[in-house]
Amino acid sequence: MTIADDGAVALGHRVAAVTGGSPRGVPRRLTGGDICDAYRVRLDDGRTVFAKVRDGAPADFFTIEAAGLDLLRATGTVTVPEVLAALPGLLVLGWADPGEATAAQAERLGRQLAALHATPAPRYGTDGPLHLGTLRLTSGATPVDEPADWPVWHATHRLLPLLAMAVDNGGIAPEDARDVTRLCERVEDVAGPPQPPAVIHGDLWSGNILWTADQRPQLIDPSAQGGHPETDLALLDLFGCPHLDRLLAAYQELRPLPHRAPRIPLHQLQHLLAHAVLFGGGYGRRCGETARRALAARP
Template sequence: MGGLLGMIPFSASPVSGGEICDAYRVGLGLGVDNNGGPFLTYFAKTRDGAPADFFPAEAAGLELLRSTGAVAVPEVLAVEPDVLVLRWVDTAEPSDAEAERLGRDLAALHETAAPHYGTAGPLYLGPVPLTTPEPPVDDPAGWPAFHVEHRLLPLLRMAVDGGGIGPGDARDVERLCERIEEVAGAPQRPAVIHGDLWAGNILWTGDRPHLIDPAAQGGHPEADLAFLELSGCPRWDRVIGAYEEVRPVPGRRERAPLHALHHVLIHAALFGGAYGAESGETARCALRAAG
């Protein structure tokens, strides 16, 4: 490494947390870092063999979330086909106050209208590309069919083809897809959602939580809530209590299995094992809740 860059002190250390990408804390010896130390500190993530639009899609998702003014996200500093660089965010233990802030922020995010379900550009959930029909669906009454055709069934086919789900559990997922109109509840206009909001995609800072790794899109807000609860969000009671003070969601508990299924299915498709049986049971729970 020559020239000026070769004269800059540089450090990189791996950080944990992702299942798909390799991630690093990177320090450059210019100026001071976020804590007043001797480095500028960044977060960088890479993925071998990533599609050319993979990291640009994530950067676009972060920008979509940021543009709403409702939630905090790390600043995108650079994006290339093989790397995404963000400003480093220091973390702290979550508090009741910060959990309540997350609830209010998510309620504000979900009040932000999207032009249609899905996105205008590429979109990934983990390593799996998600599709948006052409023309896109903007009618709230069209969400159940959109969700079946462009979210549930593609992942179910992946899980079946890869041996990640058994025939009985796959059939119960299909039964839910056939009856989704009975389960979906009242029509919900397309809203901006994070799209992959499990507990590990929240950075607790001691002040305001930051959201990372989005599959941001026009979608159904209850998807964010269902996956956050399913994944064991810290201080969940505080989060959902503050959320529903701002944005009540009658019937949310009964519909939670429907909205969690997409995220369980992708784990069945990618990892198999117990996730296939969990997918079937999640579908059965959704059907039982519908009566």
């Protein structure tokens, strides 16, 4: 048995202990995760579960993720994995067999997202911290729930803190940082009509959609909060999403969003800034370009 196998065996026993059972065989390491290690774990009662581990993670890292999944599930609009255990360094979820990203699944998800975004949230952000990847987000001390206050709240509690981190670690050049700052100063001019806070996934790039064999797409790895629905839609477009045109068409049948295109850069900027913090390089340049596109699209 290799050292890696030995660690997986120990993980299997830990997962079994918190889910009530015994492991069957050695957990299988899964590919695709950048932040956490992921495993498929089989149990002797016939169940298969999904386990995520991250050494050195903050104690609340997975409990916050589990709370986000519970928040999405409570809306009754979207499908998310069942949370079986959320502990320091370990998250155990129900298993779903992956499948092809079909147009039918995309349309179904579009309708589900429209219903999700029709779910009111009490305020923008959350009462506690969130994670965007490994980055910790806060909402500030004062609850904000007025639709007209979202642009300044977003700039103050999302864009500018990430920009400061990117500047500090050299992830963005001064001229690009200057244009992001300029956008934040004029954010009310580019944000469009006020939108009441709604429950959003908060990190809905295409990698956080699990296309399943039973044609019931699941949302995973949320940064769930009260926010602006156009953020979720803009993120689907950021790195490409299968059948996005069908997804958006199904969404807009239930929840039309006229004149959304000019606002897409604003809603993508937070995630590009997070990438500039984590990875630097070309992401800093993309932040500057995105800020300039948002400013150029002002009515």
